[in-house]
Amino acid sequence: MAIDVLDRGDLPFPRSLPEFQRLFPNESACAAYLERARWRDGFVCPRCTVADEPYRFANRPTVLRCRHCQINSYLTAGTVMERTHTPLSVWFWAAYLVTSQTPGISAIQFQRQLGLSRYETAFQILHKLRVGMVRPDQDQIGGKPGEHVEVDETYVGGRTRGEGRGVHHKTIVAAAVEVRRRKRDSALNDRRNSRYAGRVRLAVVSDRGADALCGFVKSVVAPGARIITDDWGGYAGLTKYGYHHASVAERGDPHVAEEFMPIIHLVFSNLKTWLRGIHHGVSPQHLQAYLNEFTFRFNRRFYPFNAFRSLLGIAGDATSLTYAEFYATKSRPTTSSMSWGLTG
Numbered sequence: 001m002a003i004d005v006l007d008r009g010d011l012p013f014p015r016s017l018p019e020f021q022r023l024f025p026n027e028s029a030c031a032a033y034l035e036r037a038r039w040r041d042g043f044v045c046p047r048c049t050v051a052d053e054p055y056r057f058a059n060r061p062t063v064l065r066c067r068h069c070q071i072n073s074y075l076t077a078g079t080v081m082e083r084t085h086t087p088l089s090v091w092f093w094a095a096y097l098v099t100s101q102t103p104g105i106s107a108i109q110f111q112r113q114l115g116l117s118r119y120e121t122a123f124q125i126l127h128k129l130r131v132g133m134v135r136p137d138q139d140q141i142g143g144k145p146g147e148h149v150e151v152d153e154t155y156v157g158g159r160t161r162g163e164g165r166g167v168h169h170k171t172i173v174a175a176a177v178e179v180r181r182r183k184r185d186s187a188l189n190d191r192r193n194s195r196y197a198g199r200v201r202l203a204v205v206s207d208r209g210a211d212a213l214c215g216f217v218k219s220v221v222a223p224g225a226r227i228i229t230d231d232w233g234g235y236a237g238l239t240k241y242g243y244h245h246a247s248v249a250e251r252g253d254p255h256v257a258e259e260f261m262p263i264i265h266l267v268f269s270n271l272k273t274w275l276r277g278i279h280h281g282v283s284p285q286h287l288q289a290y291l292n293e294f295t296f297r298f299n300r301r302f303y304p305f306n307a308f309r310s311l312l313g314i315a316g317d318a319t320s321l322t323y324a325e326f327y328a329t330k331s332r333p334t335t336s337s338m339s340w341g342l343t344g
């Protein structure tokens, strides 16, 4: 599993506003942090590999110039801040606020708190952080002894202004969540209390057919894992792909699935509440990025501060998609004017 580099005591996480101000009082402090993240034992020129103190420029803190080959190294290269015109300190504030505010922060709140003149700047910063939140090389979930994976899909969005409710405007989100058991199982017959969620994966899928749903499962769930779904035919092929698949017959009664798949229903419920409450609806072209943010928060909910460096793209092992790469793989929606309400 790709984890933050936790042994980097020289790269502390700010845990409070005073600590943030002490760690990152200005641009050069932020730049020094980026430099330490990349060169733990001091600058080494990537071109000529000579380890020597580089030239520094007071008015360009993100540039280090090798004394030997004169090549510039850019501290933001390979991070979400690459080629940004926004001060590093604003990015650091964003990463701090996103990771320390429990449900996250909306672009309008961020714009106000930092006194940014343009809403678009606030939106772009938060959105670039969001896009980078889930790494493309993330490992598959499930497969550990004693745990299983609940898989289901749900509709997100739907209401188009002036058109009423149209199924054709809803987007299908597939989810898989690890279900773990507390070590000391309660004698009470309380399914939810003795189980809890491990890691989650969420993705927009094109439809509810077997190719889309089984394709999602194959990409995110480890081979051989135990999987529980409802009895929708789209999941019928999972055994064929080597999973231990059990399906629960819903027979039109949603309570049956909730009874046997309580954790995935909690995930969907939390997701919809979060989208509606924090972000007031999400445009379809951006939904996957918001799913990434939700996944990131959900999987790190016990370790909120560890996310700070990871968010900035300086966690060492982080190989997040860049913003351009993320959107290069997306097809442009043709209905950009629709507003997204969220339905259960």
Ligand SMILES: [Zn+2]
Pocket (backbone or CB within 6 Å): 045, 046, 047, 048, 049, 050, 066, 067, 068, 069, 070, 071
């Ligand atoms: Zn050099």
